[in-house]
Amino acid sequence: MIQIFVTGGTFDKEYNFVTGQLYFHDSNLPEMLDRGRCTLDVNVRTLMMVDSLDLTDMDRENIAHNCRGVETKQILITHGTDTMQRTAEFLAGADIKGKTIVITGAMIPYAFGSSSDGFFNLGSALAFVQTLPPGVYVAMNGRYFPWDGVQKNLSTGYFESV
Amino acid sequence: MIQIFVTGGTFDKEYNFVTGQLYFHDSNLPEMLDRGRCTLDVNVRTLMMVDSLDLTDMDRENIAHNCRGVETKQILITHGTDTMQRTAEFLAGADIKGKTIVITGAMIPYAFGSSSDGFFNLGSALAFVQTLPPGVYVAMNGRYFPWDGVQKNLSTGYFESV
Amino acid sequence: MIQIFVTGGTFDKEYNFVTGQLYFHDSNLPEMLDRGRCTLDVNVRTLMMVDSLDLTDMDRENIAHNCRGVETKQILITHGTDTMQRTAEFLAGADIKGKTIVITGAMIPYAFGSSSDGFFNLGSALAFVQTLPPGVYVAMNGRYFPWDGVQKNLSTGYFESV
């Protein structure tokens, strides 16, 4: 079984046509798994719905607590891209043994249709979580990065090895 | 480097509005990699553009020949879903040593927009080709199957372990 | 009140991923009116779901009968493009008095997403049916054509004045 934890981020943002602002409604994960015709045994649970710039270490401890609490060894986390690396680092130091944790997200909301990278990222993250050895990883741009070997290039929006 | 071979299939079908028929134009792969913001070192080459029901063993030998000919050890093949398993079996017996070959496709053309599974499948196949040991695999429905352990359920369109 | 009669055509075709064929399921009209945030008083009724090449004069008499039967003076008909002109001609000779009848359709199914012209055509047809004097018209390509002044160019798929 694969556990998916939803934490928010651009991946799940929607457009509020009354205010003209981006906001969080429900996660798009169930619809995406359906459209991807996914037959994996997956459990989806929303832990929070926040912009990753607003994510605190208390939130990260909440995520870590949930990672420790589930029996499965395969965990996928959807997350805003801005602090993905910080959360990966936090989880790597959170005493979670023998689990493969893959963090992914999107640069363009899934709800924005044919320009979003989210559906592609979800496909790759689900594959990585099934095949990578235990550890904490970031999956973006078709690649995976170990938690201590990745940074987001803030001017281009691409993830790079460090 | 990852070599992608395009062979056609539903993945790349388009709608001809004059005739009302589905047909092949150019592959959507380059656009899809772009949209996925993919930064992998990828080479895309179209070997053929055919419905997989029309694929002959001569075509399969052509694919095998190209798999043997490239230096890279990571090969992704886009392919119609109807004979995916047959091509996987053919390649498994084609004396291709030490390479990870992942065959993927789509049940709904990428060009048909928000209902297509193609973009998700491409993401997962790219991840599997980077992480699975040498061998021939089919990647569909978020899963990977070894060449000798997969069949397409013709009434549901889902792939199953055998 | 505007009466919409659905008769099928490319407008409402869907892709069957098991057979790879186009087919008719339910009409997309209600969803399209919703997405268009349409606040007109509209009644949608499906009369038939057929490819317009298969439409017989008995089917056309059925359409005419329904046009005569409704009280409203504004009628929009969604229809396959191949015999749109023939149906317009039939309705013009069907003794329907004092009503504005606008026939529209699509060259690419609405279900095929961001390439379809259907949503645009629906918007223009709804506007034409509110503003044109009684008569029978075809609305395609942003234009309206009187029933006796239009033909479909079969090689380009565009409608032209004759």
Added chain:
Amino acid sequence: MIQIFVTGGTFDKEYNFVTGQLYFHDSNLPEMLDRGRCTLDVNVRTLMMVDSLDLTDMDRENIAHNCRGVETKQILITHGTDTMQRTAEFLAGADIKGKTIVITGAMIPYAFGSSSDGFFNLGSALAFVQTLPPGVYVAMNGRYFPWDGVQKNLSTGYFESV
């Protein structure tokens, strides 16, 4: 000939994936006309690219000046929805004789794909500008409103008669 003046608004907003903000790039009008398979004689000119809350009466005088300057009697203006009524009122008092001016927009950016009302609104506005008598109108929600008989309901986002 139909003159289209682009002034910005939600209609043409795009998502900047680096900053996470909405912004204006080029207008989507040419692509939309293409997708709508529009064969009308249309001229598109961008006058400004602004959020309509930022539109000043000097901007409105600029729009009026351009409306007076073109020879055609059919003018369509794309515009943000928040001050559409104010601009309609301004143009009605701007001494523009014998022209049909239709102002339209969108509640959800066209670039956001399958949820946007923009493509439908464009279709209806193009039809209204061809068929309504001289005057200034707002076209939204499938309807047209005279400049002095419309208001936007700020809590629902729908336009209403007054």
